[in-house]
Amino acid sequence: MYLDNRTRTSELSCTLDMLRAITTTRVPDELFSTLVRAVIESSGACRACLLLVEDGALRIVAQGKTEDQRVDVRTNLQGPSCSGLPESIVTAVQLGHVQVVLADAAEAGSFSNDPYLRKQGVRSVACLPMIGQGDLLGLVYLEHDLQAGVFTEERVMLLNALVAQAAISLENVRYCEHLAKENDRLNAVQSELVFQRNLLRTLAETFPHRIYAKDTQTRFIFGNMAVAQGMGVASPDELLGKTDFGFYPAACATRYYREEQAIMQSGQPLMHHEEEVNYLLTNDVAWMLTTKVPLRDDEGKVIGIVGVNYNITERKRTEMELVSRNAELLELNARLSQAQAQLVQSEKLASIGQLAAGVAHEINNPIGFIFSNFTALDGYVEKLLAMLAAYKEAEHFIDSKATTDKLKVLSERVDLPFLKDDIPVLMAETKDGITRVRKIVQALTDFSRIGGKLEWQFADLHQGIDATLNIISSEIKYKADVIREYGQIPEVECLPSEINQVIMNLLVNAAHALGEERGRITIRTRAEHETVSIEISDTGCGIEKENLSRIFDPFYTTKPVGKGTGLGLSLSYGIVQKHDGTLEVESKVGKGTTFRLALPIKRRRLQLE
Known part of the structure; x- marks a missing residue:
């Protein structure tokens, strides 16, 4: 036990x-x-x-x-x-x-x-x-x-x-x-807070920007040295507890107060706001880029605002210089575009002139002697036919029946009655063809004025329109019926080849506006006081209202990519201005478009002289 x-x-x-x-x-x-x-x-x-x-x-x-x-x-x-x-x-x-x-x-x-x-x-x-x-x-x-x-x-x-x-x-x-982990975490958080506080203090004091914070009454609770200097005090401590009313004029301080109250009430920041301010210490004017955001506590409640003002005076000065230089470049670019357009026009006119000159030179002479020879041939044929008629009448005087039978067989073989009827027809058609060729060559000559220099002269506009229609016949005849409503107009002092260029551009644009369906192009002319007007109307698709103000701009086109350069109407407008005239347009979508060209009968420069 x-x-x-x-x-x-x-x-x-x-x-x-x-x-x-x-x-x-x-x-x-x-x-x-x-x-x-x-x-x-x-x-x-x-x-x-x-x-x-x-x-x-x-x-x-x-x-x-x-x-x-x-x-x-x-x-x-x-x-x-x-x-x-x-x-x-x-x-x-x-x-x-x-x-x-x-x-x-x-x-x-x-x-x-x-x-x-x-x-x-x-x-x-x-x-x-x-x-x-x-x-x-x-x-x-x-x-x-x-x-x-x-x-x-x-x-x-x-x-x-x-x-x-x-x-x-x-x-x-x-x-x-x-507890140990939490203690380590708290120590790490404290170290991080100390680091962030020191970092923020260093950033705030060394940055040249104005950095500040205010409470809900817009009283300063923080400000760096840049803010103090901008507001005319020696130290940021002199800002604490004060509002903008202690530094700025009443109107300016009131604006800042309302602005900051709205930010705190709505919770929405003010981002990248540009404003012109005065340095109160030196009274210098500067541009500031201002950002103000709500200051919140840990629960998300707004307890004030934080603001940053960034001096952008140099940037604004640079921007204004860039705007000025950009305006100069735009003006220069417009001049270059105009020069380029004129160069293109000159090259096109020169090419057409050279082409017309070559065609006229190569065709005029052969056509001349062909026409001359054909006129002579026409006379010869008439004489031969007269001689054949005389022989026909003399057949019954021939005693030899063998000879008579032989002539009859030969007459039937060559179908002499048909030849007598068809030869005049062939001669007439051939003569008409040669005449048409001469008209085409003349149209080229009239269009390009190859016979003289590019100088001001009085010209018949109807002749220029007809010549232009002949030149671009293949562009129009399959698409539209051309209706000429010519009035009684005098000759106009102009550069004929350039006016022909304008008319050609307007006619080609009208043909293109018709699309796939055949339409109608109407050309009207009339004299009004000291001017002559030409209207070219089409029954095409029309132009949208928002595009009407831009159609004369260089390189602007409503045609698909690769179908137009956007220079035709711009060149035409420049030529018309050069002639002291006007070029206007009216259009309705789905109805058609009308271009109205008005030219003074005499050059105004000469009238002033």
């Missing part, structure tokens, strides 16, 4: 030492190792495992075995699963938060069919839940594979005490770890 009490006292002392060790341990792996060693030594188990809940699943964090009366414990296990344990027992404890104690696992029972128990031949089993504040933290599994009834009621009570203390210690360890 005395030995039993001494044994109990010794076991109690060992148990207290184990509880004290578990209670004082603050390192997780040491706690796991101490707990596993304690439950093995206090229960007589051959093997013990500590499982903890991590991310909703159980994981073995420590396990121990008894070998040669020595307990060997291992922690820091690399991903061990629960496959080496009786799954049915572990699941029952995990779900029910109840302990499972088997005196003899070999006997029939709820867990006797567990594959692990049957395979390993385990006899005694104990599995205890580790509960902390109502939640399952993990569980402790113990087994003895040789002896039944190892885990007595007394030992189970002791194990529960060890596990409960281990749960408290585990929560304390985790709480301490959390």
Whole structure:
């Protein structure tokens, strides 16, 4: 009896030492190792495992075995699963938060069919839940594979005490770890705040921009040296607690106050606002690019504004210089475009003139002697036909019947009556063809005025229109019927080739406006006071109203890409202005377009002379 009490006292002392060790341990792996060693030594188990809940699943964090009366414990296990344990027992404890104690696992029972128990031949089993504040933290599994009834009621009570203390210690360890991490985080945040504060102070003081902050009453709560200098004070401290009314005129301060109140009430920033301001210390005028944004607390409530003023005086000066130079470049570009257009026109007129000169030179002479020879031939044919008629009348005076029969056969063979009727027709048609060729050559000559220099002269506009129509006949005849409504007009002093160029451009544009369907082009002329007007109307698609003001601009065209250069109307407008005339346009979409050209009968420059 005395030995039993001494044994109990010794076991109690060992148990207290184990509880004290578990209670004082603050390192997780040491706690796991101490707990596993304690439950093995206090229960007589051959093997013990500590499982903890991590991310909703159980994981073995420590396990121990008894070998040669020595307990060997291992922690820091690399991903061990629960496959080496009786799954049915572990699941029952995990779900029910109840302990499972088997005196003899070999006997029939709820867990006797567990594959692990049957395979390993385990006899005694104990599995205890580790509960902390109502939640399952993990569980402790113990087994003895040789002896039944190892885990007595007394030992189970002791194990529960060890596990409960281990749960408290585990929560304390985790709480301490959390506190340590939080402390590290707070230290890092504090260091970051100190760094940011120093960085902001350095930036605010070294940047040449005005940087400031105001409260909800628009009182300064911060300002850098640039703000102080701009507002005429020696130090930013002299700004604190004051408003713009203490520095600026009332009208200016009122504008700033209303502007900043609107920003704070709406929560919408003022971004990149350009304004002209005065430096109060030097009274210099400067341009500022101002940005003001709401200042908010941690809860997002607006507690003021933050403003930045960036001096853009040099940029504005550069911009104004660029605007001025750009205007000069635009004017120069317009002059170059005009010069280029005139050059294109001159080259086109020169090409047409050269072509017409070549055609006239090559064709006029042959046509001349052909026409002359043909006139003579026409006379010869008439004489021959007269002679044949005389022979015909003399046939009955021939006495020889053989000769008469021979002439009759020959007459029938050559079909003399047909020849007598057809030869005059052929001669007339050929003469008409030669006349038309001469007219075409004359039209080319009239269009380009190859016979003289490019100089002002009085010209018949009707002749120029007809010559132009002959030149572009192939462009128009398949698309439109041309109606000439000519009035009585005098000759006009002009550069005929250039006026012909204008008429050609207007006629070609009219033909193009007709599209695929055949239409009508009407040309009207009339004299009005000291001017002569030419109207060219078409029944084409018309021009959109928004495009009418641009059709005379260089390089502007409504034709598809590759179908027009946009120079025709621009060149025409320039030529008309050169002649002190006007060129106007009226158009209705789907109805057609009318261009109205008005030219003075005499040059106004000469009238002034």
